[in-house]
Amino acid sequence: MTLSQVAREAGVSLATASRAINGSANRTVRPDLRDRVLEAAERLRYSPDANAQAMARGRTTSLGLIVHDIADPYFSSIAAGVGLAAERADLAVTLASTQHDPSREPRFVELLTRQRARAIIVAGGRRDDDEANGRMREALEDFRHSGGTVALIGQPLLDVDTVVISNRSSSADLARALHEHGYRRFGVLAGPTDHLTACDRLAGFTEALDELGTPPPEGAVVHSAFTRDGGYEAMSTLLRQGPPVELVFAVNDVMAVGAIAAARDRGTAVPQDVAVAGFDDIVTLRDITPALTTVRVPLIEVGIAATELALAAPGDEPRLVHVGGTVVLRESTPPRG
Amino acid sequence: MTLSQVAREAGVSLATASRAINGSANRTVRPDLRDRVLEAAERLRYSPDANAQAMARGRTTSLGLIVHDIADPYFSSIAAGVGLAAERADLAVTLASTQHDPSREPRFVELLTRQRARAIIVAGGRRDDDEANGRMREALEDFRHSGGTVALIGQPLLDVDTVVISNRSSSADLARALHEHGYRRFGVLAGPTDHLTACDRLAGFTEALDELGTPPPEGAVVHSAFTRDGGYEAMSTLLRQGPPVELVFAVNDVMAVGAIAAARDRGTAVPQDVAVAGFDDIVTLRDITPALTTVRVPLIEVGIAATELALAAPGDEPRLVHVGGTVVLRESTPPRG
DNA sequence: TTGTATGCGTTATCAT
DNA sequence: ATGATAACGCATACAA
Numbered sequence: 141m142t143l144s145q146v147a148r149e150a151g152v153s154l155a156t157a158s159r160a161i162n163g164s165a166n167r168t169v170r171p172d173l174r175d176r177v178l179e180a181a182e183r184l185r186y187s188p189d190a191n192a193q194a195m196a197r198g199r200t201t202s203l204g205l206i207v208h209d210i211a212d213p214y215f216s217s218i219a220a221g222v223g224l225a226a227e228r229a230d231l232a233v234t235l236a237s238t239q240h241d242p243s244r245e246p247r248f249v250e251l252l253t254r255q256r257a258r259a260i261i262v263a264g265g266r267r268d269d270d271e272a273n274g275r276m277r278e279a280l281e282d283f284r285h286s287g288g289t290v291a292l293i294g295q296p297l298l299d300v301d302t303v304v305i306s307n308r309s310s311s312a313d314l315a316r317a318l319h320e321h322g323y324r325r326f327g328v329l330a331g332p333t334d335h336l337t338a339c340d341r342l343a344g345f346t347e348a349l350d351e352l353g354t355p356p357p358e359g360a361v362v363h364s365a366f367t368r369d370g371g372y373e374a375m376s377t378l379l380r381q382g383p384p385v386e387l388v389f390a391v392n393d394v395m396a397v398g399a400i401a402a403a404r405d406r407g408t409a410v411p412q413d414v415a416v417a418g419f420d421d422i423v424t425l426r427d428i429t430p431a432l433t434t435v436r437v438p439l440i441e442v443g444i445a446a447t448e449l450a451l452a453a454p455g456d457e458p459r460l461v462h463v464g465g466t467v468v469l470r471e472s473t474p475p476r477g
Numbered sequence: 478m479t480l481s482q483v484a485r486e487a488g489v490s491l492a493t494a495s496r497a498i499n500g501s502a503n504r505t506v507r508p509d510l511r512d513r514v515l516e517a518a519e520r521l522r523y524s525p526d527a528n529a530q531a532m533a534r535g536r537t538t539s540l541g542l543i544v545h546d547i548a549d550p551y552f553s554s555i556a557a558g559v560g561l562a563a564e565r566a567d568l569a570v571t572l573a574s575t576q577h578d579p580s581r582e583p584r585f586v587e588l589l590t591r592q593r594a595r596a597i598i599v600a601g602g603r604r605d606d607d608e609a610n611g612r613m614r615e616a617l618e619d620f621r622h623s624g625g626t627v628a629l630i631g632q633p634l635l636d637v638d639t640v641v642i643s644n645r646s647s648s649a650d651l652a653r654a655l656h657e658h659g660y661r662r663f664g665v666l667a668g669p670t671d672h673l674t675a676c677d678r679l680a681g682f683t684e685a686l687d688e689l690g691t692p693p694p695e696g697a698v699v700h701s702a703f704t705r706d707g708g709y710e711a712m713s714t715l716l717r718q719g720p721p722v723e724l725v726f727a728v729n730d731v732m733a734v735g736a737i738a739a740a741r742d743r744g745t746a747v748p749q750d751v752a753v754a755g756f757d758d759i760v761t762l763r764d765i766t767p768a769l770t771t772v773r774v775p776l777i778e779v780g781i782a783a784t785e786l787a788l789a790a791p792g793d794e795p796r797l798v799h800v801g802g803t804v805v806l807r808e809s810t811p812p813r814g
Numbered sequence: 815t816t817g818t819a820t821g822c823g824t825t826a827t828c829a830t
Numbered sequence: 831a832t833g834a835t836a837a838c839g840c841a842t843a844c845a846a
Contacts, residue, residue: 142822142823142824143823143824144823144824152832152833153832153833153834154823154824154825154833154834154835155825155826155832155833155834155835156831156832156833158824158825158826159825159831159832162824162825168831168832169831169832170831170832173831173832185619185622187587187590187591187619187623188591188823188824189532189591189593189822189823189824190591190592190593191528191531191532191537191592191593191822191823191824192532192822192823192824192825192838193823193824193825194528194824194838195526195528195529195532195822195823195824195825195837195838195839195840196823196824196825196826196837196838197824197825197826197838198825198838200528202571202592205572209557210547210553210556210557210560211550211553211554211556211557211760211777212553213548213550213553213761216547216548216549216550216553216556217548219547219548219553219572219574220546220547220548220574223547223572223573223574224576232571232573232588232589232592233571233572233573234539234569234570234571234572235542235556235560235570235571235572236560236569236570237556237557237560239561250524251569252569253524254524254525254526254527255527255528255539255569256526256527256528282522282524285522286524368764394761397761397764398764400764401764404766422761423548424550424731424734424759424761424762425761427705427734427735427737427738427765428764428765428766429741429765429766440548479838479839479840480839480840480841481839481840489816489817490816490817490818491817491818491839491840491841492816492817492818492819492841492842493815493816493817495840495841495842496815496816496841496842499840499841505815505816506815506816507815507816510815510816525839525840526838526839526840528838528839528840529822529838529839529840529841530839530840530841531822531840532821532822532823532824532838532839532840532841533821533822533839533840533841533842534822534840534841534842535822535841
């Protein structure tokens with residue numbers, strides 16, 4: 141069913157039908173005609189063609205979201221926030237999951253450029269890879285040149301509006317809180333060396349420890365993947381061949397869970413033999429045993445903020461929205477006598 | 478940059494440019510012209526307008542996915558599978574999260590109808606609500622009438638292709654396995670009474686127990702929400718005022734986690750005082766303590782299967798794809814002496 | 815093989 | 831207030 145058919149059925153012109161159904165700004169259509177049109181549309185089960193509207197209007201009603209892995213609770217929470225905000229703005233969300241493959245990111249940006257999406261939200265930290273970041277920057281530049289806006293969640297290094305999570309300062313807060321609890325010998329499961337989020341969390345944590353005069357001992361910082369298995373592996377390594385530590389900070393909750401599993405598999409009790417802390421406060425993991433000390437990041441709000449940032453009238457220079465984390469002390473790091 | 482500009486820049490006609498860039502079926506364009514066009518397109522940073530293409534071709538390149546809550550690991554895993562399959566088919570995924578509000582489902586179907594999506598995948602069990610299901614059926618009917626295809630994940634009751642998860646038989650398998658382990662007195666955290674997935678799991682479990690001669694005692698089946706909090710609440714109720722039971726079956730993992738938390742908060746040890754089993758085998762929860770006995774459902778594969786089903790040439794009558802579950806026995810239900 | 819011309823469904827401009 | 835008509839950007843049937 142096209143609008144023309146509705147118009148014919150209602151005995152009015154195409155233009156009138158369009159005005160009646162869209163009811164845009166200056167809705168200047170006689171009530172009786174309007175009703176006739178609406179009735180005809182209803183009878184014919186008319187459904188406006190969004191693609192045609194997009195062409196005629198010159199703008200679409202869709203919003204792109206690029207994440208590393210939608211099955212990761214970190215990203216699915218952000219996606220939930222983006223979905224909420226998008227619905228409020230009457231936009232449809234086009235989801236792209238890169239499966240942790242950076243080369244797919246610019247490809248998805250190109251896809252969304254072809255779709256003429258209104259805005260793109262790129263979630264997930266950058267990596268320290270100039271070439272990949274360069275390609276991404278270029279793709280986003282093309283997208284913006286074609287009229288779209290962009291918001292990042294992560295590090296502000298692609299010259300676009302960004303929601304910045306306080307990885308560094310919150311990790312420092314966590315370090316200080318744990319020091320306060322009496323811990324002195326810390327280990328860190330630090331994630332990949334080129335993963336900026338991981339690096340920031342590591343840096344904030346160790347810097348604070350340095351200031352407190354209790355830096356991690358030699359060999360107590362272990363790098364690995366940013367995943368559950370990465371946490372497991374790094375923890376195994378640390379327990380096997382690292383220096384003895386009282387507490388291990390995993391740079392995200394999922395890694396912390398892997399770390400706890402590794403400890404358990406080796407017969408090392410948490411928190412009696414070694415305490416563990418994470419980062420993110422993933423909802424699904426709030427009930428694990430022992431309850432995990434972590435930094436709560438309001439991920440839904442981050443998604444909402446990014447969407448609003450992307451949709452706001454673009455300023456002349458990149459805006460930054462800072463989102464703070466909250467240290468949450470739980471059983472996995474009991475006060476130390 | 479439009480295709481016309483590219484054509485002019487390359488000194489060819491619009492049609493030739495179109496053929497050169499699209500390179501469809503019978504790619505009949507002279508190599509030198511083709512190169513000129515591609516070069517011009519590159520120089521002008523031409524990006525085809527997917528909306529215009531959709532109009533001209535009469536079909537889009539997008540796939541709709543409707544879930545209850547994208548932040549729920551059950552759905553985010555399915556979404557990952559759908560994303561994978563969609564990428565293979567060169568389709569963009571439009572994600573809609575209903576926040577558990579059934580009235581939003583048909584609204585999203587209408588949205589996707591307007592977008593002229595190629596197919597819609599509806600994940601998440603139906604509820605026993607004739608009115609809501611009726612509206613949904615109607616919306617999907619309109620969508621298919623407009624040329625789209627549909628696949629469901631859940632119960633086959635909307636007259637469309639469906640991926641059916643073996644909730645009933647797998648729950649029965651689980652019951653038998655636990656009986657084999659020596660358990661005799663079972664309780665069930667059964668979810669909402671009108672939630673079909675929950676009902677199927679409850680029914681399969683209790684039927685098997687009936688056959689084994691060990692039905693749940695009076696009052697040992699407690700209904701609540703299909704969420705972590707629902708599990709917590711139902712477990713609290715059961716422990717407080719229900720009959721004594723040896724094992725509690727929560728109809729999904731998230732509820733089982735809530736149940737374990739409730740037990741812990743009451744000082745009831747799991748599995749020493751009461752064993753707990755779940756359903757789904759959510760990846761993020763594989764490391765909880767005690768490790769959870771559950772039924773593994775290959776959610777990624779379910780998402781892939783649903784996508785393939787939705788994209789396959791529509792048959793004359795609804796097809797069903799059955800996906801089985803695997804009982805996984807872990808520490809939360811140790812063999813009983 | 816290439817070009818011309820038409821149509822896709824809608825909005826917006828311009829008369830009336 | 832309403833209607834005729836020209837865009838929008840592209841694919842394709844048809845003609846050359």
